[in-house]
Amino acid sequence: MADLFIALVHYPVLDRNARIVTSAITSLDLHDLARSARTYGVRRFFIVHPVAEQRAFATSVIGHWQEHPGRVFDSRRAEALALAQVVGGLDEAIAIAETQSGSPPTLVATSARTSEGISYESLRGKLDDSAGSPVLLLFGTGFGLAPEIMRRANLVLAPIRGVGDYNHLSVRAAVTAILDRLRGI
Amino acid sequence: MADLFIALVHYPVLDRNARIVTSAITSLDLHDLARSARTYGVRRFFIVHPVAEQRAFATSVIGHWQEHPGRVFDSRRAEALALAQVVGGLDEAIAIAETQSGSPPTLVATSARTSEGISYESLRGKLDDSAGSPVLLLFGTGFGLAPEIMRRANLVLAPIRGVGDYNHLSVRAAVTAILDRLRGI
Numbered sequence: 001m002a003d004l005f006i007a008l009v010h011y012p013v014l015d016r017n018a019r020i021v022t023s024a025i026t027s028l029d030l031h032d033l034a035r036s037a038r039t040y041g042v043r044r045f046f047i048v049h050p051v052a053e054q055r056a057f058a059t060s061v062i063g064h065w066q067e068h069p070g071r072v073f074d075s076r077r078a079e080a081l082a083l084a085q086v087v088g089g090l091d092e093a094i095a096i097a098e099t100q101s102g103s104p105p106t107l108v109a110t111s112a113r114t115s116e117g118i119s120y121e122s123l124r125g126k127l128d129d130s131a132g133s134p135v136l137l138l139f140g141t142g143f144g145l146a147p148e149i150m151r152r153a154n155l156v157l158a159p160i161r162g163v164g165d166y167n168h169l170s171v172r173a174a175v176t177a178i179l180d181r182l183r184g185i
Numbered sequence: 186m187a188d189l190f191i192a193l194v195h196y197p198v199l200d201r202n203a204r205i206v207t208s209a210i211t212s213l214d215l216h217d218l219a220r221s222a223r224t225y226g227v228r229r230f231f232i233v234h235p236v237a238e239q240r241a242f243a244t245s246v247i248g249h250w251q252e253h254p255g256r257v258f259d260s261r262r263a264e265a266l267a268l269a270q271v272v273g274g275l276d277e278a279i280a281i282a283e284t285q286s287g288s289p290p291t292l293v294a295t296s297a298r299t300s301e302g303i304s305y306e307s308l309r310g311k312l313d314d315s316a317g318s319p320v321l322l323l324f325g326t327g328f329g330l331a332p333e334i335m336r337r338a339n340l341v342l343a344p345i346r347g348v349g350d351y352n353h354l355s356v357r358a359a360v361t362a363i364l365d366r367l368r369g370i
Binding site: 001016028031032035036038039040041074076079080160161162163164166167168169170172173174175176177179180181183184185 | 220221225259352358360364365
């Protein structure tokens with residue numbers, strides 16, 4: 001399998017009025033996404049935030065579960081959160097992914113609002129190829145990734161569709177559904 | 186399509202030591218599961234809790250978003266939470282599902298620990314049959330549904346598998362992955 005990385009982006013993202021904002025890190029996102037990342041064989045889960053205090057908060061949440069007594073209380077959280085890495089920007093995540101994999105990752109943006117994109121079957125095929133380039137999946141908090149991130153991505157992934165046209169999954173839910181389609185059995 | 190219902194069970198469930206406990210309702214579960222339920226065409230999302238104060242808490246969370254000013258602030262949350270219904274026990278959920286669908290639901294338990302169960306393809310086939318009986322999917326909080334619920338179910342669904350043997354998804358993530366496999370496109 002090719003290496004799969006995910007990044008939870010807190011800036012630049014959109015708010016409900018499509019303004020570009022910086023969202024706050026929530027500890028629950030860290031836990032849920034780390035557990036999903038660990039379940040689906042993600043190599044590293046980046047938390048992207050430009051504000052140092054927010055990065056310190058995320059680092060403290062992760063550290064709590066990796067040290068005594070958090071690790072002793074629930075070693076499975078420690079195991080999942082070991083994948084989490086807090087970075088100040090997307091460039092830092094890309095650089096780390098490239099160092100770990102030996103080649104630059106293909107940036108794949110996700111969006112609930114895009115009308116088309118690469119299919120899950122096609123991206124799964126790329127990931128199943130162990131000689132394939134690494135993939136960094138980008139997820140936006142708030143109301144989604146800002147246009148500048150969408151434009152920077154090499155690919156946009158098709159949106160998750162259920163029944164009808166309501167598609168307002170939480171980012172926790174969307175990450176899991178997407179990873180399950182790409183790696184689930 | 187056959188009617189699909191889901192129930193988030195807070196009693197009887199297991200704790201980390203496999204003791205039978207009652208778990209607390211968290212508002213985030215209500216939001217995330219309601220949004221996933223709405224996305225995947227679930228007919229009703231039951232929150233099962235035996236304690237009246239906990240049911241009142243859940244009802245107040247749901248009501249906040251269905252009334253002014255919550256509805257005005259985010260109508261999509263209102264639309265999702267309109268599917269949520271708080272009940273005191275599983276029998277009440279079953280009775281409501283039967284009333285809504287006209288026939289008793291097939292109870293399908295979910296578990297991360299079961300070694301086998303009905304496949305997603307098979308259950309999806311049953312749900313695609315508009316003449317099929319309604320299905321009530323049961324999800325456990327804490328460390329999963331207690332044995333008495335597992336025994337009572339007509340079917341157990343195969344566990345979600347990713348890469349390797351780590352499968353400690355949050356209930357929010359597991360519900361979404363399962364609904365996506367049964368109803369996603």
